[in-house]
Amino acid sequence: MLKHFKTTLPFLIAFTSFSNQFVQAKEISDAQVINEYMKLHRAQYKATCSMKIYNESQKLYKNFLGNGIFIPFKLNGELDEATIKEYLPLMQKKREWIKGVNKRLSKMRSFRNVLSRNREIQNQFEKAMRHNYKYRYIKDLKTKSLVALKSKNEIKKFLTDLEVYLNSLFFLQSFSFPVDHLHLRSEYDKVKDIETAEGKQKSNSAYLLRKIVEDGSVDPKKGRSDLSLRSLIDSVYLRIVGFDKPFLTEDLRYDISDLISRLDGVLRQGYKKTFARTNYWQKKIIEREDYYVDLLNKSKTKDDILKKIFEDKNQARYALSKYIYDKEALVYKFWKRQKEIYRKLYALETILIHEVGRLDDSYGSERRDVAKVVINRVDNPGYNTIESDEPFYQSLLDAGVKDTQKYPWLNVLFKRGQFSFTYFFIPASKGIFCPDQSKSARKLMRKNLKMILDELHNPDKDFKATRYFSRASMLGRMDMSSLWDEYSSMEERPGPLIHNTTRLNTLLNRKNLNFLYSFKDSGEQTYDVYRYKNNVYVHSARTGKFYQYRNPHYFKYFVKNDDY
Numbered sequence: 001m002l003k004h005f006k007t008t009l010p011f012l013i014a015f016t017s018f019s020n021q022f023v024q025a026k027e028i029s030d031a032q033v034i035n036e037y038m039k040l041h042r043a044q045y046k047a048t049c050s051m052k053i054y055n056e057s058q059k060l061y062k063n064f065l066g067n068g069i070f071i072p073f074k075l076n077g078e079l080d081e082a083t084i085k086e087y088l089p090l091m092q093k094k095r096e097w098i099k100g101v102n103k104r105l106s107k108m109r110s111f112r113n114v115l116s117r118n119r120e121i122q123n124q125f126e127k128a129m130r131h132n133y134k135y136r137y138i139k140d141l142k143t144k145s146l147v148a149l150k151s152k153n154e155i156k157k158f159l160t161d162l163e164v165y166l167n168s169l170f171f172l173q174s175f176s177f178p179v180d181h182l183h184l185r186s187e188y189d190k191v192k193d194i195e196t197a198e199g200k201q202k203s204n205s206a207y208l209l210r211k212i213v214e215d216g217s218v219d220p221k222k223g224r225s226d227l228s229l230r231s232l233i234d235s236v237y238l239r240i241v242g243f244d245k246p247f248l249t250e251d252l253r254y255d256i257s258d259l260i261s262r263l264d265g266v267l268r269q270g271y272k273k274t275f276a277r278t279n280y281w282q283k284k285i286i287e288r289e290d291y292y293v294d295l296l297n298k299s300k301t302k303d304d305i306l307k308k309i310f311e312d313k314n315q316a317r318y319a320l321s322k323y324i325y326d327k328e329a330l331v332y333k334f335w336k337r338q339k340e341i342y343r344k345l346y347a348l349e350t351i352l353i354h355e356v357g358r359l360d361d362s363y364g365s366e367r368r369d370v371a372k373v374v375i376n377r378v379d380n381p382g383y384n385t386i387e388s389d390e391p392f393y394q395s396l397l398d399a400g401v402k403d404t405q406k407y408p409w410l411n412v413l414f415k416r417g418q419f420s421f422t423y424f425f426i427p428a429s430k431g432i433f434c435p436d437q438s439k440s441a442r443k444l445m446r447k448n449l450k451m452i453l454d455e456l457h458n459p460d461k462d463f464k465a466t467r468y469f470s471r472a473s474m475l476g477r478m479d480m481s482s483l484w485d486e487y488s489s490m491e492e493r494p495g496p497l498i499h500n501t502t503r504l505n506t507l508l509n510r511k512n513l514n515f516l517y518s519f520k521d522s523g524e525q526t527y528d529v530y531r532y533k534n535n536v537y538v539h540s541a542r543t544g545k546f547y548q549y550r551n552p553h554y555f556k557y558f559v560k561n562d563d564y
Contacts, residue, residue, distance in 0.1 A: 034449045037345050038442070041435070044334045048327060049434035057327075057430045060320040064425065066313065069291055070211050072204035075197055077310050079299045083204045084292050090212055091289040094175045098282045105171050105275055114169070115267040121165055122260050126514075128158040132247060133515035136528065152246035159240040162256070166237050171274060172226075172266070176213045178234040181476030184210050186483055214475065217277035218284065226277070229266065231476035232259050250517045254553055255477050324424035325395035327433040332414060333399050336407050347413040348374055348452045349445060353436075354421040354428060356555075358444065361548050363496040364451045366555045371455045372463045373557065377412050380466065384408035390416045391424075465490055465557035472553040487558040492519040494527050494538040495548030504546050507532060508539065 028036075072080035131151035138144045166173075188206040191199055216227030236255050248256070266274070298306050335346045351374055352367045360366045377383035386393050386404045392414055396404060404411060414422055421428040435441075467487055469480045481489055498504070507513050513530035520526050528539045529549060536549040 030450070030453045033341060033345075033453065034446060037342055037349075037449060038446070040338060040342055041346070041445070042437070044331060045435055045437055047334060048330050053327070054430065054434050057323060057434075060316070060323050061425075061427060063316045064320040066316065067291075069288055070208060071295065071309065071313065072208055073310055073313075075195070075200050077307070077314075079295060079306055079310075080201060080204045081296060081299055083201060083208055084296055086205060087208050087212060088289075088292065088296075090209075091285075091292065094212060095285055095289055097175055098278065098285050101171055102275070102278050102282055105271075105278060108171075108271060111267045111271045111274070115264070117165060117168075118260060118263050118267060121162060122264070124158050124161060125256060125260060128154045129248075129253070129516075132517065135247070136515070136518055148246040152244075155246065155248065156244070159243055163237065163240055166233055169233065169263075171278060172230060172233060172263070174213060174230045174234050175215060178237040179213050179231070179476070180238060181214065181231055181234060182478045182482065184214065185475075185478060189483075215285075217274075217281040219277055220280040226266070228475070229259075229262055232262070235476040235478075250519075251471070251477070251479065251553070253517065321391060321424040322395070324429050325392050326398065328392065328414065328422065328429070329395040329399040329401060331433050332396060332407075332410050333401050335410060336401065340409070343407060343409045344456065345449060345452060347409040349448050350413060350432065350435075351419060352448045352452070353441070353445065354431065355419065359554060361495050361550070363548075364447070365495050365548075365550050367448060367451055368455055369463070369465070369555065369557060370468065371452055372460055373465050373468055374412055375455065375459065376464065376466050378408050383415055383418065383466070384411045386411050386414060387416075392416065392422075464559045466560060467558040468555055469558075470554050471556060472551070477553075481556070481558065484558060486561055488561055490557040490559060491522045492552045493521050493550060494540075495550040498537070498546040498548060501546045504532075504537060504539075505544075513537070 072083045074080050128151070131147055131154065135144060135147045135151065138147060184206070188203070188210060191202040191206055194200070194203065214227065214231065216225040216230050218225050232255065236252070236259050239252055240256075243252075295306070335343050338346075348371050352370060356367045356370055385408075386396065393404075396402075413419065420426050421431065423429060467484070471477055471479055474480065481487070504513075508530070513532050516529045516531055516536070518526055518528045525540065525542065527547070528541060530537050530539060536551075538547040538549050539545070540547070
């Protein structure tokens, strides 16, 4: 027996070694996986998209938008007269306000003085920020206290001047300036999903108020609104009034810096362009008020046109939602037939291309972290299921898709309320069934797939975030974390290490780098953030190393305080 074992052992070892080599040879490399995915992605595009489909989605979207005027209806289809009557006085006030704005603006003739004042504000801002660096590196407590006091006085003087300056920009202010956009958003969110008669009326009221005050002038030719700028002025103004600290918060510093820069751009375009915009805006404001008055008159006479408007709007909404969700269901059906690895890649790659795009460093810091957030959601029932009351669920059934619980990766992508680009009323939703096939998009896709596979192969167990948001893209730079009581934000982190730092070290030693602020990571390591010309860098004084900058205003990540 022992003799037999001795003779067979080498054979078993050799066979096992050969078997392992055979299995390894059978394994598909990442490059092969990516190539196969690219083929599948192209096949999905051909199966779910055509010029006819693309144009039809565009047409339905335009029909859904209509004239862009919000009409409040009750649940039973009747006009919500009470809500319109509630805000007619405010509309009339807005009409008089824009008339006064244009009257004052017509007397200016030029922005030369305003532009000059904006540059003075810029210089004053930069001067006030210089104390940050001194305070950061002074060790003597008495001297540190004196620097803080000096900074507080300069900050107070600067903010007082900035407040006066923003008050003078009557032609760039919102109606009912300053508008608290975060408050309006939170009030609307409280009632938007209440499907009762009272709830619908409150929802209509909250939304119509937002439509009136969250408004901006529009370029008559290009149709672009300047609401983003006006809301930023609102937000900055509300935060600087009464500010009484020696140093600005990083959010406020960033927003003031951005605001001054954007104001410079608008003022440089000249007086005539702004005057043309506000004149056109006045015309639109008058048209909207007249439209609401006309609706009330039609309601009094029981005009059938109201019924038709309601039916048309409902039909346009239904037609668009059904079309988009049905097309998305076909995409879901296509990928559910593929191997799980390709479902993973599709969900993650689609999210990255829409949520991050090209707004990232070469390493893909944000794309990797967004991918980690999605990976963390896959085993969470709050994210990985499509419930029967979700609009998308019926489209899946119509497409013959059942047992959706088997496809958590696809569910995470299409889960209601998680990714705005999947909403039927968001134009980007057509990018799901008609994904960009340009050379640059395919190139970015390959890069994303490599990162995704790397994250799947090497999961980051320490990364617990399941939410993120971009403050920079929010109206009025809303900080949604103030509404997320159950979540805590992750600490800021530096980006990839910069290897060739000879020039940066020279600039640092010569004090040619503009110090912005400092932050601590989760390990309590302190980093300094510097700007040089248009580039921002992160420096560790402890190690002397430089890193790329990850803008926390673009992406901020959140961890749930209690385990799911």
